[in-house]
Amino acid sequence: MRTTTGWQAEDGTAGMAGTAGTAVAPLRRVPLHRRDLRPDDLAVRVDYCGVCHTDLHSVRSRAAGGDPYPGGPHPLVPGHEFTGVVTETGPEVTGLRVGDPVAVGNIVDSCGACAMCRAGQENFCHAFPTLTYGGTDRVDGTATLGGYSREYVVRERFAHALPAGLDPAAAAPLLCAGVTVWEPLRALGAGPGTRVAVAGLGGLGHLAVKLAVALGADTTVITRSPDKAGDARRLGAHGVVVSTDPEQMAAARDRFDIVVDTISAPHDLGPYLRLVALDGTLSHVGHLGPVTVETLDLLIGRKKLSSAGSGGCGSTADMLAFCAEHRVTADIELLPSARVNEALERLGRNDVRYRFVLDMSDLD
Ligand SMILES: NC(=O)c1ccc[n+]([C@@H]2O[C@H](COP(=O)([O-])OP(=O)(O)OC[C@H]3O[C@@H](n4cnc5c(N)ncnc54)[C@H](OP(=O)(O)O)[C@@H]3O)[C@@H](O)[C@H]2O)c1
Ligand SMILES: [Zn+2]
Numbered sequence: 001m002r003t004t005t006g007w008q009a010e011d012g013t014a015g016m017a018g019t020a021g022t023a024v025a026p027l028r029r030v031p032l033h034r035r036d037l038r039p040d041d042l043a044v045r046v047d048y049c050g051v052c053h054t055d056l057h058s059v060r061s062r063a064a065g066g067d068p069y070p071g072g073p074h075p076l077v078p079g080h081e082f083t084g085v086v087t088e089t090g091p092e093v094t095g096l097r098v099g100d101p102v103a104v105g106n107i108v109d110s111c112g113a114c115a116m117c118r119a120g121q122e123n124f125c126h127a128f129p130t131l132t133y134g135g136t137d138r139v140d141g142t143a144t145l146g147g148y149s150r151e152y153v154v155r156e157r158f159a160h161a162l163p164a165g166l167d168p169a170a171a172a173p174l175l176c177a178g179v180t181v182w183e184p185l186r187a188l189g190a191g192p193g194t195r196v197a198v199a200g201l202g203g204l205g206h207l208a209v210k211l212a213v214a215l216g217a218d219t220t221v222i223t224r225s226p227d228k229a230g231d232a233r234r235l236g237a238h239g240v241v242v243s244t245d246p247e248q249m250a251a252a253r254d255r256f257d258i259v260v261d262t263i264s265a266p267h268d269l270g271p272y273l274r275l276v277a278l279d280g281t282l283s284h285v286g287h288l289g290p291v292t293v294e295t296l297d298l299l300i301g302r303k304k305l306s307s308a309g310s311g312g313c314g315s316t317a318d319m320l321a322f323c324a325e326h327r328v329t330a331d332i333e334l335l336p337s338a339r340v341n342e343a344l345e346r347l348g349r350n351d352v353r354y355r356f357v358l359d360m361s362d363l364d
């Protein structure tokens with residue numbers, strides 16, 4: 001067993017269970033164990049880890065006494081989009097070497113044999129992919145602990161070479177936020193001649209805008225925050241629709257081939273479906289869980305409702321190459337990891353432009 005240091009959520013305390021803005025710091029700096037390297041493993045010194053809204057959902061759920069993952073109670077160490085450097089390799093590691101910059105996202109293993117895995121969609125593995133935190137290791141059955149930590153041990157296949165030219169801090173959010181919007185944008189054909197709208201300008205949303213613009217799509221931001229309009233245009237968006245203004249929403253009816261919904265709270269899909277064009281698609285990748293759909297909102301215009309999450313190994317590598325070529329990284333606010341609780345609390349207040357990234361070097 002190897003020992004490192006990381007940030008662990010407290011169990012069953014009130015804290016983050018409160019409404020946004022009333023959160024109490026719930027993460028504590030603790031020693032953590034990592035497994036000894038297996039033949040196809042490598043050890044990564046985690047340098048930068050993005051703060052995803054899913055981390056906040058998980059911490060809040062834990063604080064409320066819930067445990068969203070199977071396998072019973074286990075420590076919660078969030079963090080599933082990180083970059084770092086390989087520090088050690090197992091004997092069967094062939095593609096990466098000590099010193100290589102790498103990036104790890106929100107899945108760290110899959111069965112490798114099912115139809116989804118064989119199709120390169122490890123993220124949809126029929127045996128369920130191993131999540132970077134809150135998952136269960138396929139070999140030893142231990143709970144996975146995430147990237148809010150100085151070291152991570154991962155199978156080589158799920159560590160992606162970080163292309164030269166990508167700033168490692170600003171690239172970290174590509175590994176969850178980026179690839180989660182990249183796959184649906186690609187699968188739905190975003191590009192020249194398509195009209196894309198991105199609902200919710202946060203971590204996922206701002207990367208969806210940058211990627212859609214870089215793909216050549218006519219791109220619009222749908223936001224309930226009118227003060228983000230300037231940022232939206234700076235990110236490359238061609239239009240902005242303020243979702244709280246019924247006139248603007250009515251004027252945008254049936255206008256977009258693809259609407260990527262990244263909103264982090266439960267909400268009515270109707271207003272967003274009504275923005276989808278004939279035969280277009282609403283890709284709902286934000287807040288997951290049950291939704292109610294008025295089928296007339298699909299019927300009128302033969303519209304499609306879809307979802308997605310994370311990425312396969314191949315498309316993650318494709319996305320990183322595309323981002324290196326088109327100079328796409330996240331707009332980040334870099335904080336020492338000791339300020340993780342402040343980052344989570346501000347994320348809960350929608351006070352982030354547009355992704356917090358933790359600098360893990362203070363864990364040495
Ligand atoms: N499918 C997946 O695999 C996957 C992967 C990563 C994250 N997620 C989920 O995606 C969601 C977004 O994550 P994120 O990290 O991008 O979060 P984020 O940075 O907090 O951004 C979410 C954005 O949603 C909008 N929003 C928030 N509350 C809203 C409300 N009540 N009504 C309308 N709009 C609201 C805000 O945009 P405006 O101010 O512009 O309105 C906010 O910036 C989270 O629920 C996260 O768990 C899913
Ligand atoms: Zn995430």
Ligand SMILES: [Zn+2]
Binds near residue numbers: 111113128
């Ligand atoms: Zn599989």
